[in-house]
Amino acid sequence: MNWIGLVVFIAVCLAAGGLGAIATTPEIDGWYRTIEKPTWTPPGYLFGPVWTTLYIMMAIAAWLIWRKAGTKAAAFPLTLFGVQLMLNVAWSWIFFGLHQPGWAVADIILLWFAITATTVVFFQKKRAAGLLMVPYLAWVSFAGVLNFAIWQLNLG
Numbered sequence: 001m002n003w004i005g006l007v008v009f010i011a012v013c014l015a016a017g018g019l020g021a022i023a024t025t026p027e028i029d030g031w032y033r034t035i036e037k038p039t040w041t042p043p044g045y046l047f048g049p050v051w052t053t054l055y056i057m058m059a060i061a062a063w064l065i066w067r068k069a070g071t072k073a074a075a076f077p078l079t080l081f082g083v084q085l086m087l088n089v090a091w092s093w094i095f096f097g098l099h100q101p102g103w104a105v106a107d108i109i110l111l112w113f114a115i116t117a118t119t120v121v122f123f124q125k126k127r128a129a130g131l132l133m134v135p136y137l138a139w140v141s142f143a144g145v146l147n148f149a150i151w152q153l154n155l156g
Contacts, residue, residue: 009059020092027096036153061132084114101151108144
């Protein structure tokens with residue numbers, strides 16, 4: 001029965017990625033190609049595999065929390081997890097869907113704090129779950145700096 005929970009968490013996280021991709025994918029060869037980006041922007045082919053890996057790691061982390069404590073006892077950490085996941089999806093729609101890098105910076109700052117809070121609480125509940133969130137926090141930290149640089153390069 002615990003494995004069904006893992007499948008559900010993976011499905012939820014990959015679905016969140018899919019919702020973000022709806023806004024992102026059409027803009028990669030459109031709007032995103034036309035805006036200024038720093039020279040240190042990673043190549044486009046990295047984003048899909050990195051995000052897929054991160055979503056699976058996040059799902060395993062959430063599953064570990066749920067499996068250890070159960071739904072009721074894990075309500076707070078899983079609520080934090082849900083908040084950061086919603087902010088994650090929102091970022092794609094703000095940045096790519098609405099073409100608003102400045103507003104996306106605001107979202108990614110909130111996202112960073114939500115991921116940090118989730119990671120801390122996950123560490124408190126189960127060390128492995130917290131560790132699984134660290135690469136995500138690192139990637140979003142980098143993405144935040146990249147987002148800010150793109151915004152600054154494209155002002156006016």
